[in-house]
Amino acid sequence: MKILVPVKRVVDYNVKVRVKKDETDVELDNVKMSMNPFDEIAVEEALRLKEKGVASEIIAVSIGLPEVQETIRNALAMGADSGIFVNCTSKLEPLSVAKILTSIGNKIKPDLVIMGKQAIDDDMNATGQMLSAMLNWGQATFASKLEIQDKKIKVGREIDGGIENIEVNLPAIVTTDLRLNEPRYASLPNIMKAKRKPIDEIKVEDLKIDIEPKLEILKVEEPKSREAGIMVKSVDEMIEKLKNEAKVI
Amino acid sequence: MNDYKKIITSLNLKSKPIFDIEDHLKYTKDWREQYIGDAIAILKPHDKYEVSKILKFANDNEISIVPQGGNTSLCGGATPLKNSFSIIISTEKMNNIIAIDKESMTITLEPGVILSIIHEQVEKNGLFFPLSLGAKGSCTIGGNLSTNAGGINVLKYGNTRDLCLGLEVVLPNGDIMDLLKILKKDNTGYDLKNIFIGAEGTLGIITAATMKLFPKSKLSITSFVETLSINNAIKLLNLFEQELKNELEAFELMPKVFWEVASNNTKNLSLPFNKMPEMGVLLELTTTSTNDTLVNNEGTTFLHEKLEHLLSKALDEEWIEDAIICKNDLERNKLWEIRENAAENEKKELINSHAKKCLKHDISLPINNIEKFHQETQKMISTKIKNTRTIFFGHLGDGNLHYNIFGNGKGDDGFENQSQNITENIYKIIEKLNGSFSAEHGIGQLKKDNLRFFKDPVAYDLMKNIKNMIDPKNIMNPGKILI
Numbered sequence: 001m002k003i004l005v006p007v008k009r010v011v012d013y014n015v016k017v018r019v020k021k022d023e024t025d026v027e028l029d030n031v032k033m034s035m036n037p038f039d040e041i042a043v044e045e046a047l048r049l050k051e052k053g054v055a056s057e058i059i060a061v062s063i064g065l066p067e068v069q070e071t072i073r074n075a076l077a078m079g080a081d082s083g084i085f086v087n088c089t090s091k092l093e094p095l096s097v098a099k100i101l102t103s104i105g106n107k108i109k110p111d112l113v114i115m116g117k118q119a120i121d122d123d124m125n126a127t128g129q130m131l132s133a134m135l136n137w138g139q140a141t142f143a144s145k146l147e148i149q150d151k152k153i154k155v156g157r158e159i160d161g162g163i164e165n166i167e168v169n170l171p172a173i174v175t176t177d178l179r180l181n182e183p184r185y186a187s188l189p190n191i192m193k194a195k196r197k198p199i200d201e202i203k204v205e206d207l208k209i210d211i212e213p214k215l216e217i218l219k220v221e222e223p224k225s226r227e228a229g230i231m232v233k234s235v236d237e238m239i240e241k242l243k244n245e246a247k248v249i
Numbered sequence: 250m251n252d253y254k255k256i257i258t259s260l261n262l263k264s265k266p267i268f269d270i271e272d273h274l275k276y277t278k279d280w281r282e283q284y285i286g287d288a289i290a291i292l293k294p295h296d297k298y299e300v301s302k303i304l305k306f307a308n309d310n311e312i313s314i315v316p317q318g319g320n321t322s323l324c325g326g327a328t329p330l331k332n333s334f335s336i337i338i339s340t341e342k343m344n345n346i347i348a349i350d351k352e353s354m355t356i357t358l359e360p361g362v363i364l365s366i367i368h369e370q371v372e373k374n375g376l377f378f379p380l381s382l383g384a385k386g387s388c389t390i391g392g393n394l395s396t397n398a399g400g401i402n403v404l405k406y407g408n409t410r411d412l413c414l415g416l417e418v419v420l421p422n423g424d425i426m427d428l429l430k431i432l433k434k435d436n437t438g439y440d441l442k443n444i445f446i447g448a449e450g451t452l453g454i455i456t457a458a459t460m461k462l463f464p465k466s467k468l469s470i471t472s473f474v475e476t477l478s479i480n481n482a483i484k485l486l487n488l489f490e491q492e493l494k495n496e497l498e499a500f501e502l503m504p505k506v507f508w509e510v511a512s513n514n515t516k517n518l519s520l521p522f523n524k525m526p527e528m529g530v531l532l533e534l535t536t537t538s539t540n541d542t543l544v545n546n547e548g549t550t551f552l553h554e555k556l557e558h559l560l561s562k563a564l565d566e567e568w569i570e571d572a573i574i575c576k577n578d579l580e581r582n583k584l585w586e587i588r589e590n591a592a593e594n595e596k597k598e599l600i601n602s603h604a605k606k607c608l609k610h611d612i613s614l615p616i617n618n619i620e621k622f623h624q625e626t627q628k629m630i631s632t633k634i635k636n637t638r639t640i641f642f643g644h645l646g647d648g649n650l651h652y653n654i655f656g657n658g659k660g661d662d663g664f665e666n667q668s669q670n671i672t673e674n675i676y677k678i679i680e681k682l683n684g685s686f687s688a689e690h691g692i693g694q695l696k697k698d699n700l701r702f703f704k705d706p707v708a709y710d711l712m713k714n715i716k717n718m719i720d721p722k723n724i725m726n727p728g729k730i731l732i
Contacts, residue, residue, distance in 0.1 A: 014578030016372075030467045030539070034577035069548030074576050185473075185521050185573035185580060188560050195547060 001055045001148075001170075003046040004110035005080065006101055007039040007062050009071040010121040023219050026121075035071045038116025040078075041176040044183040045146060046114050047079045054148050057081050059108065063088050063100055069199060076194035077186035083197065084108075088204035088211070096211035098130035103207045105135055110171065112153070117142050117175040128175035138168035144179040253312070257290055257336075260306060262299050264342055267291040276337045279328040280321050280384075281596075281609075284694065286329030288315070293342045297417065297425055297456040303338060304454065304724075305423030312336055313727050314421075316450035318392030319363065321384040323592075323609065324693025326396065326449045330728045338454060340391045347457065349374050354462040355414060355431045360391025360455050376462040379406035383589045391455050397447035399689030401588070404646035405498045405535075406463070408689065409446065416442040417457040421720040431459050444715065449691055450726040452719045466535035468542040468552055469498070471581040472560065474572040475526040479620040482530050482645060484568045486616070489532065490646075492559055496534040496541075496552065500646035501588055503529040507642040511587050513601070514594040519583055521573045530645065531588055591642055595653060604638075604655040605663025608672055612679055613649045613688035625678050630654065633674075634665050649688040676703060692730045701732050 011017055012032040020027050035043075049055040060075035062068040063086040072083035086100055105113065118125035132139035140146075144163065145156030148170075157164045158177045168174075186194075204211065232238045242249045257266050267273065268290050277286045289312070294300045307314050313335040317327040329335035340361035347357040351374055356367065364385040371378045380393060382400030392398070394416070399408045406412065415430040428442045445452055476482045482502060489497045508525045512518045521529075534556055536542065541552040549557070556574065563569045575581040599607050614622055623641070630637055636657040643650040654671065656663035664671060676686045676699055692700050701709065713731055716723075 012578045014582065030542070032468065032578065037577070037579065040576070066546075067544040069546075070544045070550070071548075073548035077576075182519060183576075186576055187522075188557070188564060188572040188574065191557060191574060192561060195549075199548070 001049075001112065002057045002059070002108070002110045003049065003055050004101075004105065004108065004113045005039070005042050005046050005058060005060050005075065006097075006113070006115045006127075007043065007060050007071050007075050008036040008116070008119045008121075009033050009062065009064060009068045010036045010119050013037055013120055019220050019222050023221055024217070025220055033067070033070075035074050036116050036119045036121075038118060038120070038176050038178070040074075040116075040183040041178070041180050042114040042116055042174075043075045043078050043080060044181045045143075045174075045176060047184070048181065049146075049148065050079070055112075059084060059110070061086065061101070061104055063092060063097060063204070065089060072199055073194055074186065076197045076199075077191040078184060079190065081197065083199035085199050085201045086204055086207075087201055090204075090211060091213060092211065093213055093215050094124045094126035094130055095214060096209075097127045098134055099209045099211065100204065100207060101127070101131050102134040103209055104202075105131070112171060113137075113173045115173070115175055117177055128173050132173040135171075135173070138172040139175070140166055140168045140172060141175040142177040143174050144177045146174060146180065253289060253310070256306065256310075257292070260299075260302055262292060262303075263295045264293040273337075276317060276320065276339060277329060279325045281323060281325075284325040284328040284331075286315075286331055286335070287333055288329050288335045288337045291337045291339055293339050295342045297419055300338065300343075300419045300454050300456055301423040301425055303336065304419055304421055307336060307724050308421050308423065308722055311722050311724060314338055314450075314454075314724050315726050316340065316391070316395070316454050318361065318389030318395075319384065319387035321388045321392070322396070322693055323611070323690045324687075324695035326691055326693030326726075326729055327392070328694070330694070333727075340389060340454075343391075343456065344389075346370055349376070349462070350431065351376065353431050354464075355459050356462055357415075357429065357431075357457060357459045358390060359457055360394070361389050364388050364390065364393065371462055372465065375465055377465045378412075378460065378462055380409055380412055380460075383592050385589075390458060390460070394446050394455055394458055395448060395450050396691040397689075399644065399647065399649065401499045401501065401644065403644060403649075403689075404500060405495075410443065412461045413442065413446060413458060414461060415459040416445055416455055418442075418445050418453045419456050420453045421722070421725050425456070426453075429457055429459055447691070449693065449729050451716060451730050452725060454725075464537045466498075466537055467539060468550060469533060469535040469581075470552060470556055471531070471533045471575040471584060472556060472572055473521040473526070473575075473584055474530045474532065474560065474563075475522060475570045476528045476530060476568060477570060478528055479623060479645075481568045482528055483616055483619070484566070485530060485563050486646060488559055488563060488568075493534060493555060496536055496555075497532065497646070498535045499531065499533040499644075501531040501643070502645040502650070503531055503588060503642050505529075506638070506640050507591070508587075510594050510598045510640055511590070514597040515587070515590070518587070521584065522571055527570070531584055588642075591651070595640060598640075599655065602655060603658040605658055606656050606668060608654040608656070608664070608668055610652040610654075610672065610675055610686070611649070611688050611690040612652055612675075612684055612686055613647065614679065614682055614684035616645070616648045618682040618684065619645070619648065619650065622678060622682050622684065626652070626675055629674050629678065630671060633667050633671060637664070644689075647688075648684075672699075694729055697728075697730055697732055700730065 012034040058080040060080040061084040140155035142158040343359040344361040379402040638655040660666040662668040
């Protein structure tokens with residue numbers, strides 16, 4: 001079984017994101033970048049399937065500037081077998097990404113795509129679902145448990161107030177939620193091994209897909225900063241403030 | 250007694266004095282719960298003038314003053330003596346950052362600012378303040394200066410003394426001495442500020458300080474390495490010091506016993522390897538050069554490449570067994586959290602064990618003597634008492650180890666009444682190996698006898714003379730450092 005894992009390079013979760021002065025985007029200069037944490041969970045899950053003998057090959061794919069090869073290398077250092085680097089200088093939105101992944105999917109014909117439910121930079125939560133529609137494969141989103149049994153996957157989905165268990169036929173798209181697993185560290189021997197693993201480069205132009213943005217970003221701005229809390233002297237005062245100032249009771 | 254209350258009240262301080270003994274415990278008990286002292290009042294001055302007023306009053310009336318920051322001393326340095334007639338001066342209300350100067354890269358601030366708040370504010374200005382230690386969420390810059398605190402970044406940036414450019418100090422007689430300069434060069438006679446750094450509040454009270462800031466790193470990489478012995482870890486350290494001296498920011502020893510304590514006291518501890526590392530090293534590289542952060546054709550930054558190269562060499566030489574390199578800050582923070590929770594975890598371990606007491610030693614040694622020290626000390630302990638456990642870890646890059654021994658629970662002290670004897674013998678081994686029995690925690694009341702014994706007698710007398718000259722009535726933090 002072949003698994004395709006799309007991995008996105010995003011601002012590290014620990015970085016306090018700042019808006020650019022011209023309000024067109026967030027500041028990306030000299031900011032630590034890492035693999036989207038949900039994608040890392042996807043890589044880990046694929047590796048576990050390989051270790052169980054269910055999967056035979058794991059391919060990591062990333063789209064963007066040459067720097068995204070670092071993100072692919074990280075996936076390879078965790079244990080993925082090979083990488084695909086789609087060289088693309090334009091800004092991408094989920095629809096374009098889904099189109100590119102569809103094209104890759106048609107070419108390498110994976111049995112399963114595991115990917116993050118969303119990327120922590122724009123929190124779109126759309127690419128997996130779009131990809132499923134374009135490939136006409138089943139989808140299991142927000143997976144927190146995954147099992148494969150004869151051409152079927154059983155997935156526990158995180159939903160409000162609990163877990164929904166569903167079954168999907170392969171090939172399929174699974175998007176990962178936070179509790180699916182805890183990704184492994186990359187060990188030095190595996191990092192060195194990863195350097196010898198192949199990364200295929202594809203130019204996005206060669207795919208002949210329309211990746212013209214359909215969305216226009218008008219402005220990026222900071223959320224309103226929260227006001228500091230105040231200390232009240234008594235329960236009565238608190239009730240009074242909740243009633244008259246906060247107007248919540 | 251009541252007269253003093255009246256006079257103290259008449260000082261008319263902005264914050265009311267705390268006279269009620271029941272409210273004193275937070276200030277009169279040390280963090281390790283080794284000492285409980287007595288105070289007649291807790292005062293919280295708001296500025297240097299209030300400090301000056303209090304000190305003048307105390308000096309005139311020969312009342313002891315115990316300065317206190319975050320009360321995180323590990324040596325009872327901020328705890329008054331028992332049955333003493335003391336006023337605790339808490340600096341918690343003097344917590345203003347006066348200025349952050351981006352051009353000269355300095356911060357000027359009051360003593361009560363909590364270390365992690367400094368980190369936050371400096372970071373907001375795109376700069377970096379390197380002093381960092383486990384207690385950063387509670388300890389204050391005044392306490393850091395007064396104990397010349399060390400921590401995890403000494404290797405590259407030095408300890409608190411090396412970070413300080415200027416001080417403002419209130420002397421015991423109430424005089425305010427202004428040495429607040431942002432100069433890197435200032436050869437104008439004796440360097441008085443350095444007498445107050447590390448003085449543990451025995452000479453005066455620091456009411457403001459100017460500290461150095463640094464550019465924020467553009468990339469930091471954290472790696473955890475397993476070696477089989479201290480000597481192999483030292484070989485790795487030497488390799489990094491030769492090849493990446495400017496980038497090496499931290500080099501922390503975390504042996505198996507350290508991980509056992511961490512795992513006993515942490516829910517869902519995530520181990521970097523499949524098993525407990527034998528002699529672990531947590532190391533961190535940082536760079537401020539943009540070049541180092543660029544991703545090359547192979548999908549690696551130059552700094553990563555250098556690190557991988559050195560680790561591979563160490564692996565080939567069989568100095569290390571295995572290593573991981575953190576992929577993101579989540580992994581980095583998990584590892585550092587384990588390192589920084591050392592003291593907390595040890596405290597929990599002690600409570601849950603049959604050992605009554607933990608003998609803590611904060612020692613420094615010439616790096617090449619560390620393995621020898623460890624072997625000799627273990628041998629010495631085993632000849633005196635059975636079934637002890639030594640938990641050690643620390644800043645290997647600085648030759649600084651925290652060497653803490655859990656007793657077998659027997660006898661009054663949990664060490665078959667030999668705890669003092671063991672500590673003395675450890676200090677003798679350290680003396681023989683040209684080390685110091687107090688590396689970064691200071692002397693406080695815990696180690697003042699040892700200081701008398703081990704300090705060069707001429708130096709000790711000079712310290713006493715300085716103390717007598719600046720504080721002739723011995724009101725400042727009496728019973729600390731000197732006997």
